[in-house]
Amino acid sequence: MLVLGLESSCDETAAGIVEDAAAPAARIKANIIATQIEAHRPYGGVVPEIAARAHLDIIDELVTEALHQAGIKLTQLDGIAATCGPGLIGGVMVGAMTGKALAAVTKKPFIAVNHLEGHALTARLAHDVLFPYLLLLVSGGHCQLLLVEGISTYRRLGTTLDDAVGECFDKSAKLLGLGYPGGPMIEAAAQKGNPKAFALPHPLMHRAGCDFSFSGLKTAVRLAVTEAAKPLTETFVADMAASLQTTIAAIMCDRTTNAFRLLAREGVHPTALVVGGGVAANSAIRASLTTLCHKQGVPFFAPPLALCTDNGVMIAWTGLERLRLGLTDSLSVRARPRWPLEEMRANQSAS
Ligand code: KG4
Numbered sequence: 001m002l003v004l005g006l007e008s009s010c011d012e013t014a015a016g017i018v019e020d021a022a023a024p025a026a027r028i029k030a031n032i033i034a035t036q037i038e039a040h041r042p043y044g045g046v047v048p049e050i051a052a053r054a055h056l057d058i059i060d061e062l063v064t065e066a067l068h069q070a071g072i073k074l075t076q077l078d079g080i081a082a083t084c085g086p087g088l089i090g091g092v093m094v095g096a097m098t099g100k101a102l103a104a105v106t107k108k109p110f111i112a113v114n115h116l117e118g119h120a121l122t123a124r125l126a127h128d129v130l131f132p133y134l135l136l137l138v139s140g141g142h143c144q145l146l147l148v149e150g151i152s153t154y155r156r157l158g159t160t161l162d163d164a165v166g167e168c169f170d171k172s173a174k175l176l177g178l179g180y181p182g183g184p185m186i187e188a189a190a191q192k193g194n195p196k197a198f199a200l201p202h203p204l205m206h207r208a209g210c211d212f213s214f215s216g217l218k219t220a221v222r223l224a225v226t227e228a229a230k231p232l233t234e235t236f237v238a239d240m241a242a243s244l245q246t247t248i249a250a251i252m253c254d255r256t257t258n259a260f261r262l263l264a265r266e267g268v269h270p271t272a273l274v275v276g277g278g279v280a281a282n283s284a285i286r287a288s289l290t291t292l293c294h295k296q297g298v299p300f301f302a303p304p305l306a307l308c309t310d311n312g313v314m315i316a317w318t319g320l321e322r323l324r325l326g327l328t329d330s331l332s333v334r335a336r337p338r339w340p341l342e343e344m345r346a347n348q349s350a351s
């Protein structure tokens with residue numbers, strides 16, 4: 001089975017093609033990504049109107065390129081999947097409409113993919129991860145701990161009470177003059193910094209539960225930057241980046257440990273910890289989670305770096321997993337700005 005996946009919910013336009021090959025390494029047939037980072041850079045963040053237009057300008061070309069890379073014709077596809085939410089609605093509509101048009105023309109099944117489910121299932125493309133697994137979903141718009149019981153069956157154990165973790169990285173990077181997107185910039189700057197230079201707050205740490213909070217942390221960075229001599233020195237920026245990254249990694253581990261404890265009390269033993277979303281690209285966070293999993297005695301799976309940030313392959317793979325179960329959607333399904341993962345069980349068709 002061959003499935004095309006389209007992604008356009010934020011600032012990457014992407015088309016991927018996957019096949020249900022037995023060997024994980026043989027599953028990706030095409031992976032084309034056009035990033036809009038340069039278009040948004042002057043604004044220090046994603047501008048929805050610019051994003052939607054940029055998706056529209058390029059998406060047809062990306063589909064053609066993906067088919068070319070996979071060496072197949074449109075008619076050879078078994079299904080067409082597109083992100084139908086959550087995300088910036090103008091962009092989501094571009095991908096959803098393109099996917100539906102292709103499905104209508106080819107008379108192939110259409111699969112409306114929840115972008116978060118895409119991040120949640122990517123680890124299963126690269127590794128044979130079995131249900132149920134604990135998922136730490138960390139991106140620019142989300143920060144959640146979920147028990148993935150199966151396709152469409154997600155139980156949220158905790159979420160952020162304010163900002164997403166990626167947002168904390170992005171806004172702090174902006175304050176430090178590092179530019180956009182912030183996560184990779186902070187990671188690079190942190191390499192030369194002292195992680196103990198600043199004693200930053202650890203919101204909710206050592207408290208019960210699996211929720212997150214980042215607004216206090218962001219404020220602490222802002223205050224330190226305001227008080228620092230200007231222009232900021234390279235040492236200040238590196239030390240703050242390292243301190244912030246270490247603090248975030250500690251928060252991730254504390255909350256994830258609580259999730260394992262909570263599940264153990266219920267007699268639920270996840271097969272693994274999986275990390276997904278753009279922030280999963282951070283190697284310091286990966287290293288801390290690896291150590292945690294060692295202590296917990298469970299394997300740790302992180303998607304390959306290229307599949308952590310938004311891409312079409314994750315949407316194609318989710319489409320394939322759903323298609324195998326007969327979970328296809330009608331062409332009247334709507335694009336949605338909000339679409340919590342826990343709502344999927346109640347609302348299989350997403351319409
Ligand atoms: O999943 P994603 O590509 O888009 C959303 O669905 O939000 O995640 C983007 C987020 C951004 O906030 C970006 O700064 C963050 O992922 N990110 C990182 C790293 N690479 C990307 N954060 C920390 N370290 C990184 N290496």
Ligand code: ZN
Nearest residue numbers: 139277278310
């Ligand atoms: Zn994402």
